[in-house]
Amino acid sequence: MSSYEFFSDTELIHLLKKGDVTAFSEIHNRYYAILYRHAYNRLPDREEVKDILQELFSSVWNSKNDLSLNTNLPAYLYTAVRNRVLNVHKHHKIKSDYITSLQKFIDREHVPEPDENIRLKQLIEMIEKEVAKLPSQMRLIFEMSRNAHLSHQEIADELHISALTVKKQVNNSLKILRVKLGANFFMIFF
Amino acid sequence: MHKKNAEDLLRRYNTGNVSEEEKAWVETWYLNMEPHTMADDLPDDVLEHDQQESLDALVHQIGHPRPIRLWLRFTAAAALIAVVLAGIYALKNYQKPQQTIAVNRPVVHDFAPGSNKAILTLSNGSKVELTDAKKGKLADESGTSIDKTADGQISYMARSATDHQKNQALFNTAATPRGGQYQLVLSDGTKVWLNAASSVKYPVEFADKERRVELTGEAYFEVVHDQNRPFKVVSNGQVVEVLGTHFNINSYDNEQVIKTTLLQGSVRIVTGVSSKMIKPGEQAQLKSGKVTIEHVDTDEAVAWKNGFFNFKDADIDNVMRQLTRWYDMEVKYEGEIPSRQFTGEISRNVNARQILDILSFKKIHYRIDGKTIVITP
Numbered sequence A: 001m002s003s004y005e006f007f008s009d010t011e012l013i014h015l016l017k018k019g020d021v022t023a024f025s026e027i028h029n030r031y032y033a034i035l036y037r038h039a040y041n042r043l044p045d046r047e048e049v050k051d052i053l054q055e056l057f058s059s060v061w062n063s064k065n066d067l068s069l070n071t072n073l074p075a076y077l078y079t080a081v082r083n084r085v086l087n088v089h090k091h092h093k094i095k096s097d098y099i100t101s102l103q104k105f106i107d108r109e110h111v112p113e114p115d116e117n118i119r120l121k122q123l124i125e126m127i128e129k130e131v132a133k134l135p136s137q138m139r140l141i142f143e144m145s146r147n148a149h150l151s152h153q154e155i156a157d158e159l160h161i162s163a164l165t166v167k168k169q170v171n172n173s174l175k176i177l178r179v180k181l182g183a184n185f186f187m188i189f190f
Numbered sequence B: 001m002h003k004k005n006a007e008d009l010l011r012r013y014n015t016g017n018v019s020e021e022e023k024a025w026v027e028t029w030y031l032n033m034e035p036h037t038m039a040d041d042l043p044d045d046v047l048e049h050d051q052q053e054s055l056d057a058l059v060h061q062i063g064h065p066r067p068i069r070l071w072l073r074f075t076a077a078a079a080l081i082a083v084v085l086a087g088i089y090a091l092k093n094y095q096k097p098q099q100t101i102a103v104n105r106p107v108v109h110d111f112a113p114g115s116n117k118a119i120l121t122l123s124n125g126s127k128v129e130l131t132d133a134k135k136g137k138l139a140d141e142s143g144t145s146i147d148k149t150a151d152g153q154i155s156y157m158a159r160s161a162t163d164h165q166k167n168q169a170l171f172n173t174a175a176t177p178r179g180g181q182y183q184l185v186l187s188d189g190t191k192v193w194l195n196a197a198s199s200v201k202y203p204v205e206f207a208d209k210e211r212r213v214e215l216t217g218e219a220y221f222e223v224v225h226d227q228n229r230p231f232k233v234v235s236n237g238q239v240v241e242v243l244g245t246h247f248n249i250n251s252y253d254n255e256q257v258i259k260t261t262l263l264q265g266s267v268r269i270v271t272g273v274s275s276k277m278i279k280p281g282e283q284a285q286l287k288s289g290k291v292t293i294e295h296v297d298t299d300e301a302v303a304w305k306n307g308f309f310n311f312k313d314a315d316i317d318n319v320m321r322q323l324t325r326w327y328d329m330e331v332k333y334e335g336e337i338p339s340r341q342f343t344g345e346i347s348r349n350v351n352a353r354q355i356l357d358i359l360s361f362k363k364i365h366y367r368i369d370g371k372t373i374v375i376t377p
Helices: A009-017 A023-044 A046-062 A073-086 A092-107 A114-133 A136-147 A152-159 A164-183 B007-014 B019-030 B046-061 B075-092 B097-106 B300-308 B316-327 B352-361
Strands: B119-121 B126-127 B137-141 B142-152 B154-159 B171-175 B180-185 B192-195 B200-201 B211-222 B231-235 B240-243 B246-251 B258-264 B267-271 B275-277 B282-287 B290-295 B310-313 B331-333 B343-346 B365-369 B372-376
Touching: A009 A023, A009 A073, A023 A046, A023 A073, A023 A114, A023 A136, A023 B046, A023 B231, A046 A073, A046 B046, A073 A114, A092 B019, A114 A136, A114 B019, A136 B046, B007 B019, B046 B300, B075 B372, B126 B331, B137 B282, B192 B200, B211 B300, B231 B246, B240 B246, B240 B258, B246 B300, B258 B267, B258 B300, B275 B290, B300 B310, B310 B316, B316 B331, B316 B352, B316 B372, B352 B365
Parallel strands: B154 B180, B211 B231, B331 B372
Antiparallel strands: B119 B126, B119 B171, B137 B142, B142 B154, B171 B200, B180 B192, B192 B211, B200 B211, B211 B246, B231 B240, B240 B267, B246 B258, B258 B282, B267 B275, B282 B290, B310 B343, B365 B372
């Protein structure tokens, strides 16, 4: 057990490759909501989105030793969700919408971006732009994993509640945990 | 270009049967596709529910129990508590530091906690590394047997036929490096816990009139009562005289104040100009030759011996001095030293970064430069 929320994606992958389930659950915790939003906006069917993501995360676990997972976790996940969104079978309506839209795109002779890396970068930007629309706590998890660590005041500002409330919340959680674990020591850095 | 058939293109894209150019078409189109905004109408609790359900199913599928961390939805608390759990876990495994290190190791650029190690210098100048010594006899000093009795502990045992006179003139020194600690049982049965970057020098056998040791750094003493032979600890400008008692002396060169904290019995602090008695629960603080006496929380003073850092209104410099001794790292400050104070307790058996990350909750920013922690504005 360790402070997984503080780990970078790279560190989580390192742990994941060793079969660390908590690292896997932290990756899920970090990315599920954003992948869900992205898929849902292109495939507005809750059950379908859930199935896609379930299969996606299963495959992350099963292919944790693949080299492609080595470097860029978001790129891996976002590409995976795009490919699954495009590969939708059940919804004929959505599929025919895709085809109509793609056909229009081709017919209008847009210029496709030839550089795969640039396309990947654009995909990452497009998906992460939606972080702002996540429920605040999920957004925080995501942003904390990206940016460093927030103080109570910063968390409070994010959540539009008072710093005191954050402090109380943290302390309450500590109390609950103390009871649950029967631990006789505590660190209170506040 | 030749007008492609979108249906055919998409099908081939999904099976991976496309040229680079065709791939670029599909992926660029995807980036430009006008999405719905249906997710905006999705209630938060639906998303939360689906996320939790998904994780439960996955973890079940993988065949492991659900990680404990997921009780909590409040992020900051969860992050904090993960660290607390790490501390508890480390504490539970305190007797098995190797194992804990293995658990904490995967983080790059981190510092593993210290361990039981010291160097024993015998009277003839030869050195014994106490880290690797197996249980049993380490050395003989003219009839006194020096044994490693347990992990991280040595003891002195005089045999009846030894030359007392000679032994009283033989001195040993036990010294811990940064990131080391060790426990000794001296010839009179007095126990000494030596903190990191510290040393204690003592005779193989104590004299008839007094028991005298010299300390640098920090140690906790449990002195065996002997009415006729006062125990004296000489350290950094003061002598602590006791008959039998439990106390801690922190006399590191880079601390401004030398602190002697009494847990049991009574001790006298003698400096060049003064002599003061302190009672249990009191701490004598020697600063620029002057002794003042304060009431303190003795737990804080001896926390290190019990495997904790314990800070009370400690400034960052104080915190970092303690960390650098235990984690064998250096500290540097860029810009102003932050003036915030810290109160709290955390296991000494976690990696340095776990502690630094807690500090970053209090806006202490840092980066790791090789063996140096750089505190940045």
